[in-house]
Amino acid sequence: MSRDRLYLFDTTLRDGAQTAGIEFSLEDKIAIARMLEEIGVDYVEGGYPGANPVDTAFFEENRTKKATFTAFGMTKRAGRSAANDPGVQGLVNSAAAATCFVCKAWDYQVELALGISTEENLEALADTVRTAAASGKEVLIDLEHFFDGYKANPTYALACVTTALEAGARWVVLCDTNGGTMPSEVRDVVGEVTRHAPGEKLGIHPHDDTGQAVANALAAVEAGVRQIQGTLNGLGERCGNANLVTLIPTLVLKPFYAGRFETGVTPENLERLTHISRAFDDRLNRAPARQAPYVGASAFATKAGIHASALLKDFSTYEHVPPESVGNERAIMVSQQAGKSNLLTALARHGIALEKDDPRLEKLLATVKERESRGYSYDGADASFAVLARRVLGTLPDFFQVEHYRAMVEQRHNAQGDVVTVTEAVVKIRIDGELLMSVAEGNGPVNALDSALRKDLGKYSSQIEDLELADFKVRILDGGTGAVTRVLVESRDGSGERWSTIGVSSNIIDASFEALYESITYKLLKTVVAQDSAAGGNTGRARVIAG
Numbered sequence: 001m002s003r004d005r006l007y008l009f010d011t012t013l014r015d016g017a018q019t020a021g022i023e024f025s026l027e028d029k030i031a032i033a034r035m036l037e038e039i040g041v042d043y044v045e046g047g048y049p050g051a052n053p054v055d056t057a058f059f060e061e062n063r064t065k066k067a068t069f070t071a072f073g074m075t076k077r078a079g080r081s082a083a084n085d086p087g088v089q090g091l092v093n094s095a096a097a098a099t100c101f102v103c104k105a106w107d108y109q110v111e112l113a114l115g116i117s118t119e120e121n122l123e124a125l126a127d128t129v130r131t132a133a134a135s136g137k138e139v140l141i142d143l144e145h146f147f148d149g150y151k152a153n154p155t156y157a158l159a160c161v162t163t164a165l166e167a168g169a170r171w172v173v174l175c176d177t178n179g180g181t182m183p184s185e186v187r188d189v190v191g192e193v194t195r196h197a198p199g200e201k202l203g204i205h206p207h208d209d210t211g212q213a214v215a216n217a218l219a220a221v222e223a224g225v226r227q228i229q230g231t232l233n234g235l236g237e238r239c240g241n242a243n244l245v246t247l248i249p250t251l252v253l254k255p256f257y258a259g260r261f262e263t264g265v266t267p268e269n270l271e272r273l274t275h276i277s278r279a280f281d282d283r284l285n286r287a288p289a290r291q292a293p294y295v296g297a298s299a300f301a302t303k304a305g306i307h308a309s310a311l312l313k314d315f316s317t318y319e320h321v322p323p324e325s326v327g328n329e330r331a332i333m334v335s336q337q338a339g340k341s342n343l344l345t346a347l348a349r350h351g352i353a354l355e356k357d358d359p360r361l362e363k364l365l366a367t368v369k370e371r372e373s374r375g376y377s378y379d380g381a382d383a384s385f386a387v388l389a390r391r392v393l394g395t396l397p398d399f400f401q402v403e404h405y406r407a408m409v410e411q412r413h414n415a416q417g418d419v420v421t422v423t424e425a426v427v428k429i430r431i432d433g434e435l436l437m438s439v440a441e442g443n444g445p446v447n448a449l450d451s452a453l454r455k456d457l458g459k460y461s462s463q464i465e466d467l468e469l470a471d472f473k474v475r476i477l478d479g480g481t482g483a484v485t486r487v488l489v490e491s492r493d494g495s496g497e498r499w500s501t502i503g504v505s506s507n508i509i510d511a512s513f514e515a516l517y518e519s520i521t522y523k524l525l526k527t528v529v530a531q532d533s534a535a536g537g538n539t540g541r542a543r544v545i546a547g
Helices: 026-039 053-059 084-092 108-114 119-135 147-151 154-166 183-193 213-223 244-253 275-281 305-313 339-351 359-373 382-391 447-457 460-462 508-535
Strands: 007-010 043-045 068-074 098-103 138-144 172-175 202-206 227-230 401-412 419-431 434-442 468-475 486-493 498-503
Touching: 007 244, 026 043, 026 053, 026 275, 026 382, 026 468, 068 084, 068 202, 068 434, 084 098, 098 108, 098 119, 098 147, 098 202, 108 147, 119 138, 119 154, 138 147, 138 154, 147 154, 147 172, 147 183, 154 172, 154 183, 172 183, 172 213, 172 227, 172 359, 172 508, 183 213, 202 213, 213 227, 213 244, 227 244, 244 275, 275 468, 339 359, 339 382, 359 382, 382 498, 401 447, 401 508, 419 447, 434 447, 447 468, 447 508, 486 508, 498 508
Parallel strands: 007 043, 007 227, 043 068, 068 098, 098 138, 138 172, 172 202, 202 227
Antiparallel strands: 401 419, 419 434, 468 486, 486 498
16 A cells, blocks of 8 residues: 655744744754754745744754755835845855745734735735745745635635746645634644645645644644644743644654555654754753653653552553653663663663673663762763763773863953953963873853863864863753853864763852763763774773773
């Protein structure tokens, strides 16, 4: 039986940026785009080029390797052609392969918000699509307030659909903009639309204001649409958007959908889902939702109670899918059985092979759990996990030891009488018995410590020349003046690889230094591993810390 192809369109970098309290930097956008490609989505909508400096910079080059890089914007303004509209041309001239234009499909909003006639709106829609398509872009149209518009004036709402398709749009997306439509209504309306337009050219974009965005997306798929738009962890304005982290495993694992549809998500992609969902929250300085479907820490947690006997004989009675299928793990309150399979998978990513019955695996699992109880989270800091694993397993080279560090912040008047803040850091390290001391100034204590730590690394200095600090995030885990602080540092090097490390302490400077130290250690570690691999084995260039 042949299956229909479903296309996954992610709007995290645009819709997600409208979430209260969320502000994406350029580095955030680049990193999140990589996460989305790890999942296997088909389209990554990156924002609105020209709307702000971050989005404009993001669209200066293609940011995806497999997914279709997509720019978002509005159809042309009244009184000018699409060829002379700066907004339209900004999208057409961007590095994006596809353009998604929003167009109002509710006649009431056309006249109220745009102040033009419904016919002028259709003309603007057609002109915009033709112009973008002529430039070689794949064109998508988001019909804003489609469901409300259809209820008010189905003839006009359908005219928007057919006008876009006749002008050359690849996709027309039906938007439930205020999130108030019920699944049964979505199913009925989409069914009517498919009588006028082919389902393989229709998409759905539901908001979650009634908590039914995922249900509405599934209802639309069942009724005929073949593209779903949503965001990582359901991010978005007001109550958010359809949560792709919930939708994807439902589409891939549930027989009703898996037997009828196929996506670009492979089993290997799916096994990364929990990690990516939590890493995304870490990047946003948010605590992952413990009871999130599929990926939450409690999603496969069972308090056995009187069911302990049955539970231990057959876990599946309490699990609707195997937790490892989405990269999660089973948590049984009466046992310590959870975690080993996840560790083996994580170790394999770093080229470390262990048998399931290796006693060191139990030691590593206990260490990870103990550190997580203190505030560490390795889902968003995979490089720190690699360092920790090698340390526990006894295979971490002893590159250098930190003997002492100090950071000083001084506020004073300069020669012009202005108040300035000067930060200085001192770091003492020991390499092969030799003590090295470096002093550096910086823009704040973390920058100063980073500069001092990398200023003189002895024989390793040449190996970290291309190392850069790309991002720095702080999250307070507990309130009050004695709060525990978690620091995430993202680094990059000349190879284009990026990695994240973590530090946790009641002292923000101490947490920051730990993350910086592990970043350098990981950089050296991957250099040694690469050299050993090229040499065909362990060259014995560095001492090893006993586990």
